Amino acid sequence: xxxxxxxxxxxxxxxxxxxxxxxxxxxxxxxxxxxxxxxxxxxxxxxxxxxxxxxxxxxxxxxxxxxxxxxxxxxxxxxxxxxxxxxxxxxxxxxxxxxxxxxxxxxxxxxxxxxxxxxxxxxxxxxxxxxxxxxxxxxxxxxxxxxxxxxxxxxxxxxxxxxxxxxxxxxxxxxxxxxxxxxxxxxxxxxxxxxxxxxxxxxxxxxxxxxxxxxxxxxxxxxxxxxxxxxxxxxxxxxxxxxxxxxxxxxxxxxxxxxxxxxxxxxxxxxxxxxxxxxxxxxxxxxxxxxxxxxxxxxxxxxxxxxxxxxxxxxxxxxxxxxxxxxxxxxxxxxxxxxxxxxxxxxxxxxxxxxxxxxxxxxxxxxxxxxxxxxxxxxxxxxxxxxxxxxxxxxxxxxxxxxxxxxxxxxxxxxxxxxxxxxxxxxxxxxxxxxxxxxxxxxxxxxxxxxxxxxxxxxxxxxxxxxxxxxxxxxxxxxxxxxxxxxxxxxxxxxxxxxxxxxxxxxxxxxxxxxxxxxxxxxxxxxxxxxxxxxxxxxxxxxxxxxxxxxxxxxxxxxxxxxxxxxxxxxxxxxxxxxxx
Numbered sequence: 001x002x003x004x005x006x007x008x009x010x011x012x013x014x015x016x017x018x019x020x021x022x023x024x025x026x027x028x029x030x031x032x033x034x035x036x037x038x039x040x041x042x043x044x045x046x047x048x049x050x051x052x053x054x055x056x057x058x059x060x061x062x063x064x065x066x067x068x069x070x071x072x073x074x075x076x077x078x079x080x081x082x083x084x085x086x087x088x089x090x091x092x093x094x095x096x097x098x099x100x101x102x103x104x105x106x107x108x109x110x111x112x113x114x115x116x117x118x119x120x121x122x123x124x125x126x127x128x129x130x131x132x133x134x135x136x137x138x139x140x141x142x143x144x145x146x147x148x149x150x151x152x153x154x155x156x157x158x159x160x161x162x163x164x165x166x167x168x169x170x171x172x173x174x175x176x177x178x179x180x181x182x183x184x185x186x187x188x189x190x191x192x193x194x195x196x197x198x199x200x201x202x203x204x205x206x207x208x209x210x211x212x213x214x215x216x217x218x219x220x221x222x223x224x225x226x227x228x229x230x231x232x233x234x235x236x237x238x239x240x241x242x243x244x245x246x247x248x249x250x251x252x253x254x255x256x257x258x259x260x261x262x263x264x265x266x267x268x269x270x271x272x273x274x275x276x277x278x279x280x281x282x283x284x285x286x287x288x289x290x291x292x293x294x295x296x297x298x299x300x301x302x303x304x305x306x307x308x309x310x311x312x313x314x315x316x317x318x319x320x321x322x323x324x325x326x327x328x329x330x331x332x333x334x335x336x337x338x339x340x341x342x343x344x345x346x347x348x349x350x351x352x353x354x355x356x357x358x359x360x361x362x363x364x365x366x367x368x369x370x371x372x373x374x375x376x377x378x379x380x381x382x383x384x385x386x387x388x389x390x391x392x393x394x395x396x397x398x399x400x401x402x403x404x405x406x407x408x409x410x411x412x413x414x415x416x417x418x419x420x421x422x423x424x425x426x427x428x429x430x431x432x433x434x435x436x437x438x439x440x441x442x443x444x445x446x447x448x449x450x451x452x453x454x455x456x457x458x459x460x461x462x463x464x465x466x467x468x469x470x471x472x473x474x475x476x477x478x479x480x481x482x483x484x485x486x487x488x489x490x491x492x493x494x495x496x497x498x499x500x501x502x503x504x505x506x507x508x509x510x511x512x513x514x515x516x517x518x519x520x521x522x523x524x525x526x527x528x529x530x531x532x533x534x535x536x537x538x539x540x541x542x543x544x545x546x547x548x549x550x551x552x553x554x555x556x557x558x559x560x561x562x563x564x565x566x567x568x569x570x571x572x573x574x575x576x577x578x579x580x581x
Contacts, residue, residue: 008308008312011312011315011316011319014315014319015315018100019096019099019100020092020096022096022099023092023095023096026088026091026092027092029088030084030085030088030089030092033081033082033084033085033088034081034085034148034151035148035151036077036078036081037077037078037081037082037085037148037152038148038149038150038151038152038153038155038297039151039152039155040074040075040077040078040081041078041152041155041156041293041294041297042152042155042156042158042159042290042293043074043155044071044074044289044293045156045159045286045289045290045292045293046159046286046290047067047070047071047074047286048282048285048286048288048289049163049280049282049283049285049286050063050067050282051067051071051282051285052280052281052282052285052286053280053281053282053283054067054282055067057280057281057282085148097132097133100132100318101128101129101132103322104127104128104132104318104321104322105128107321107322107324108124108127108128108321110326111324111326112326112327112328112392112393113387113392113393114327114393115324120205120208120209121205121208122201122203122204122205122206122207122208122209123201123202123204123205125204125208126197126200126201126203126204126205127201127317127318127321130197130200130201130204130314131197131314131317131318132314132318133314148297149297149298149300149301150297150301152293152294152297153294153297153298153301156290156291156293156294156297157290157294159286159287159290160287160290160291160294163279163283163284163286163287163290164270164279164283164287166269167266167269167270167287170262170265170266170269170270171262171263171265171266171291172262173261173262173265185247185250185254188246188247188250189244189247190312190313191313192240192243192244192247193244193311193312193313193314194313194316194317195240196237196240196241196244196313197313197314197317199233199236199237199240200237202233203230203233203234203237206226206229206230206233207230210226210230255298255299262291263291266287266288266291270284270287327394328391328392328393328394328412329412330410330411330412330413331408331409331410331411334409334410334411334414335405335406335409335410336405336410336414337402337403337405337410337411337414337415337417337418338402338403338404338405338418339403340368340403340499341368341369341499341528341529341530342368342402342403342404342418342499342500342530343365343366343367343368343402343403343530344365344366344372344389344400344401344402344500344530344532345364345365345366345399345400345401345402345404346362346363346364346365346385346388346398346399346400346401347363347398347399347400347401348361348362348363348397348398348399349361349362349363349385349388349395349397349398349399349400350362350395350396350397350398351381351384351388351393351395351396351397351553352396357553358381358384358553359381359384359385359388359395359553360552360553360554361398361554362381362385362398362550362553362554362555363398363555364548364555364558366530366531366532366546367530367545367546368403368530369528369529369530370530370531370545370546371526371531371533371541371543371544371545371546372530372531372532372533372544372545372546372547372548373532373533373534373535373541373544373546373547373548374532374533374534374535374548374550375534375535375536375538375541375547375548375549375550375571375574376549376550376551376570376574377551379552380550380551380552380553381550381552381553382534382550383504383534384553385532386421386502386504386532386534388400388407389402389407389419389502389532390407390415390416390419390421390502391407391408391412391415391416394408402415402418402500417498418498418499418500419498419500419501419502420492420493420496420497420498420500420501420502420525420529421493421501421502421503421504422486422489422490422493422501422502422503422504422506422522422525423489423503423504423505423506424504424505424506426477426485426486426488426489427476427489428473428476428477428480428485428488429473430472430473430474430475430476431472431473432467432469432470432471432472432473433458433465433468433469433470433471433472433473433480433488434469434470436473436477436488436492437449437452437453437458437469437488437491437492437495438495439492441495444495448495452491452494452495453491455491455494455521455524455525456487456488456490456491456494456521456524456525457487457490457517457518457520457521458484458487458488458491460487460517461484461487473488481514482514483513483514483515483517483518486506486514486518487517487518487521489506490518490521490522490525493525494525498529499529499530500529500530500531500532501525501526501529501530501531501532502531502532503522503526503531503532503533503534503535504534505534505535505536506518506522506533515540519540537578538561538571538574538575538578539578541561542561543561544560544561545560546558546559546560547559547560547561547564547571549564549569549570549571549574551570556569556570557569557570557571559571
């Protein structure tokens with residue numbers, strides 16, 4: 001595989017092509033005003049000559065007025081240009097940052113489940129928020145540097161050259177000494193900035209785990225344990241940030257040293273010419289002012305190098321994420337998804353994760369419009385079958401077919417549009433109950449919504465909520481009970497109105513009363529759909545049209561509840577164990 005090009009030129013080219021080019025005309029306008037602002041320093045330094053020679057030394061009264069008004073005009077133009085370019089740049093920066101965050105989130109959501117299994121949510125949050133923020137810092141710095149400070153330096157050195165090119169050469173005598181140390185400092189900053197981003201991602205991951213697991217943390221008295229772990233990360237972050245700041249500060253520090261050497265040289269060399277009368281005081285002041293004004297833009301340009309190298313580490317990490325491709329994609333020539341209510345067939349499906357075999361030639365058929373239950377001990381491969389059918393993972397052998405069409409031959413969006421899923425952990429967002437049910441849909445009438453709420457038994461608890469459907473459900477639905485969250489998930493599934501229903505332990509965490517209500521809603525939801533049910537409580541699937549018993553990734557029995565009890569094998573043993581419990 002070719003090594004990605006992460007040179008500064010390549011990173012800037014990617015930034016421009018992907019984001020900044022969208023704002024070309026706004027950037028051009030901002031650059032004009034920045035150049036105008038920067039050039040005013042050169043004009044101001046040039047005005048030192050008539051101010052000293054004509055006004056202060058010769059006492060020309062007329063010169064006093066026109067020099068004064070020109071200088072006033074310079075400051076007014078500079079002030080106006082500064083305000084305009086800052087507003088424009090803020091809009092460009094904020095919009096580009098928002099675009100990049102949106103693109104990164106959209107891309108991450110499309111990556112495979114295997115990616116999310118090895119990358120903690122907190123880490124990905126840091127990548128979307130922290131890395132992109134680091135990237136956005138560089139835009140203003142670089143654009144401002146190029147548009148204002150670089151112009152200012154060029155104009156100011158132009159003024160200095162116009163006064164005396166030899167003085168200018170003496171002032172720049174220390175420049176060659178900057179090159180090698182600057183290159184070393186740049187690499188130093190990028191390397192340590194990347195480490196800082198990695199530590200920040202680990203910090204976010206740790207916070208995500210702590211806050212999501214706050215109840216186990218409290219019950220197991222893990223507050224001190226977690227605080228110690230986070231303190232170690234904090235200490236590492238402080239150390240690397242301080243080290244990075246050394247590299248960032250080194251470049252403007254070197255410029256300070258170079259400027260000091262240059263000033264000393266000009267004072268000694270040029271001072272003699274002033275004393276001898278070869279140059280006027282006004283010429284020296286114009287030159288000296290130009291160099292003095294150039295000092296700050298030069299330092300800012302030096303700082304940009306450090307800012308860029310720090311941001312480059314973030315840009316590299318963003319590019320690495322955006323370069324990742326999902327494994328499970330729509331085929332080049334997809335087959336149309338089946339219509340109507342399809343049957344589901346697994347034919348000799350084999351799947352392994354690393355060295356662990358999960359499915360061993362699994363074969364069965366779920367009849368169209370009927371309910372098929374999958375039972376067996378944990379690790380038997382039941383949930384993996386759901387993942388294979390929805391292409392969250394692909395098997396290494398065999399086929400999964402829906403309506404006779406292999407799932408790998410369909411467009412991914414069309415395949416997943418065939419399914420509604422109700423699982424043990426109903427995913428609710430920190431929004432209103434209405435938004436959690438509609439999920440952005442605008443085509444649902446009030447009558448249709450009411451019918452859905454009644455069928456899912458959501459209407460049963462609406463009166464208990466302070467704002468009805470507009471009540472906020474809290475983070476992860478924390479304002480609702482487990483049974484209420486499950487009924488919301490069922491309402492979503494009813495609105496999706498898909499031909500296939502997947503139920504994964506949908507009632508396992510509920511009390512008896514909630515389970516009865518949710519089970520009634522599920523039976524209503526299953527009507528006319530091909531339904532696959534994973535259940536540990538065998539009492540909930542005794543009316544299934546077919547029960548598939550699995551062990552270690554293999555189908556060991558199939559039949560109805562009654563026929564499997566008569567067979568007195570695995571299912572009967574499971575049933576008897578639960579009956580005794």
